[in-house]
Amino acid sequence: MRIGELARRTGASERMLRYYEEQDLLRPARRPSGYREYQETDVRTVRGIRTLLATGLNTVTIAEVLPCMIEDGEMLMPVCGELAPVLVEDRDRISAAIDDLLAARHALDAMISAARRTGEQGDNCEAVATETAGRRTHDPARSAPT
Numbered sequence: 001m002r003i004g005e006l007a008r009r010t011g012a013s014e015r016m017l018r019y020y021e022e023q024d025l026l027r028p029a030r031r032p033s034g035y036r037e038y039q040e041t042d043v044r045t046v047r048g049i050r051t052l053l054a055t056g057l058n059t060v061t062i063a064e065v066l067p068c069m070i071e072d073g074e075m076l077m078p079v080c081g082e083l084a085p086v087l088v089e090d091r092d093r094i095s096a097a098i099d100d101l102l103a104a105r106h107a108l109d110a111m112i113s114a115a116r117r118t119g120e121q122g123d124n125c126e127a128v129a130t131e132t133a134g135r136r137t138h139d140p141a142r143s144a145p146t
Contacts, residue, residue, distance in 0.1 A: 001037070001038045001039075001042075002035060002036065002037070002038070003017055003018075003028075003035075003036050003038065005038070006038045006042060006043065006046065009043050010043060010046040010047055010050065011050070012046055012050060017046065020046065020049055021036075023059040023062075023063065024063055025045075025049050025059060025062060025063055025066060026042060026045060026046065026049070028042060045066070048066060048069055049062060049066065052065060052066070055090070055094065056090065056093065056094045056097070057090055061086060061087075061090060064083060064086070065080070065083055065087070067080075068080030068083060
């Protein structure tokens with residue numbers, strides 16, 4: 001199958017598939033014409049890559065883990081047991097990020113609750129609402145750590 005078909009079947013963009021190849025996560029065969037030729041196993045590989053990326057792993061770690069995954073990532077082959085400390089470290093980093101997000105959500109819940117309890121707008125509430133109205137859409141540049 002060609003790159004467009006793989007993209008449709010996995011939900012990854014063609015650009016992402018090329019990136020996975022650059023990162024040595026995906027190794028398609030090449031036709032004599034130079035076009036990439038993907039196999040059915042590449043569909044599972046891309047799904048595995050996307051699952052691992054969603055967990056927060058970087059592509060270097062994914063390159064180490066991916067060959068060890070069997071049964072759609074439910075377990076690692078025994079020969080890959082040495083990856084456990086790396087995975088524990090990544091899991092701990094993800095857990096810390098979850099804790100931070102939960103604390104942020106708790107703070108927002110408290111602010112929402114306080115705002116609802118007051119029920120009245122103060123003198124500057126209208127000005128604040130007007131000023132912040134344009135910032136209600138998600139802007140990744142604003143939320144990136146500095």
